[in-house]
Amino acid sequence: MSKAKRAIGIFDSGIGGISVLKEMHRLFPHEDLIYFGDSKFAPYGEKLRSEIMARCTEICEFLISKGVKAIVIACNTATSAAVDMLRERYPNLPIIGMEPALKPAIQQSRSHYVAVMATPFTLSEKKFSDLMKKHQENNTIIKIPCPQLVQIAEHNELDDIAKIHDQLHQYFDEVDQDKLDAVVLGCTHFIFFKKHIQGILKDSVRIIDGNEGTCRHLMDILRERNEINDAETKGSVMIYNSSKEDDILELSYELFQKEL
Numbered sequence: 422m423s424k425a426k427r428a429i430g431i432f433d434s435g436i437g438g439i440s441v442l443k444e445m446h447r448l449f450p451h452e453d454l455i456y457f458g459d460s461k462f463a464p465y466g467e468k469l470r471s472e473i474m475a476r477c478t479e480i481c482e483f484l485i486s487k488g489v490k491a492i493v494i495a496c497n498t499a500t501s502a503a504v505d506m507l508r509e510r511y512p513n514l515p516i517i518g519m520e521p522a523l524k525p526a527i528q529q530s531r532s533h534y535v536a537v538m539a540t541p542f543t544l545s546e547k548k549f550s551d552l553m554k555k556h557q558e559n560n561t562i563i564k565i566p567c568p569q570l571v572q573i574a575e576h577n578e579l580d581d582i583a584k585i586h587d588q589l590h591q592y593f594d595e596v597d598q599d600k601l602d603a604v605v606l607g608c609t610h611f612i613f614f615k616k617h618i619q620g621i622l623k624d625s626v627r628i629i630d631g632n633e634g635t636c637r638h639l640m641d642i643l644r645e646r647n648e649i650n651d652a653e654t655k656g657s658v659m660i661y662n663s664s665k666e667d668d669i670l671e672l673s674y675e676l677f678q679k680e681l
């Protein structure tokens with residue numbers, strides 16, 4: 422099979438990366454997509470780097486065995502922990518990572534007061550402090566570690582509005598609401614909470630994620646390599662998960678279809 426016809430592999434610690442899968446399918450419907458969610462081992466956000474690296478390697482081996490032409494790490498946490506190692510290990514495979522979309526948030530902010538929601542791991546990593554340093558001058562950047570939101574999503578509690586709102590208030594009640602005008606979703610699981618986050622903040626606060634930018638970045642790379650699928654039919658979408666819980670695949674396909 423020509424490289425261009427091969428699938429794109431996408432993975433996350435669990436169901437969060439389904440938000441990236443969805444965006445990829447919306448923007449590039451002709452590409453075949455293979456998704457792997459590592460829900461058995463989620464959350465990554467409170468794990469050791471070595472544990473995350475080992476999981477990422479195993480998942481990449483699985484995706485490569487499926488013949489993928491590129492891999493998207495649809496997880497900010499796994500990117501912080503493992504992207505450099507994975508690129509070194511698979512030098513001929515395009516590997517696209519994700520990082521909190523702080524730059525666009527700062528560019529759009531008028532008050533220069535922005536919050537970044539992410540996992541404790543992402544926020545404590547050097548990659549993130551380097552990113553923060555680049556943008557810190559003249560800006561106030563509030564770090565909000567949100568491990569509970571990952572658990573709510575992984576436990577299929579996305580309909581528990583009271584629990585979600587209670588949690589969000591705990592994160593945001595301390596933040597100066599008069600100044601805040603941009604929030605970065607620095608974890609792919611959080612896209613599923615976007616409406617709720619917007620709901621507890623002022624309408625003027627922008628909620629920003631890196632999903633579209635990540636998908637477009639990958640396609641630029643594939644275009645340069647002449648590896649875009651030019652099929653006229655819609656691409657296929659396959660979802661795998663390490664958890665053997667019955668409802669995890671059902672939930673994954675449901676989220677894939679869901680209006681966000």
Ligand code: DGL
Nearest residue numbers: 434437465466497498609
């Ligand atoms: N979805 C992942 C991210 O973007 C992390 C969730 C987890 O803690 O496993 O960071």
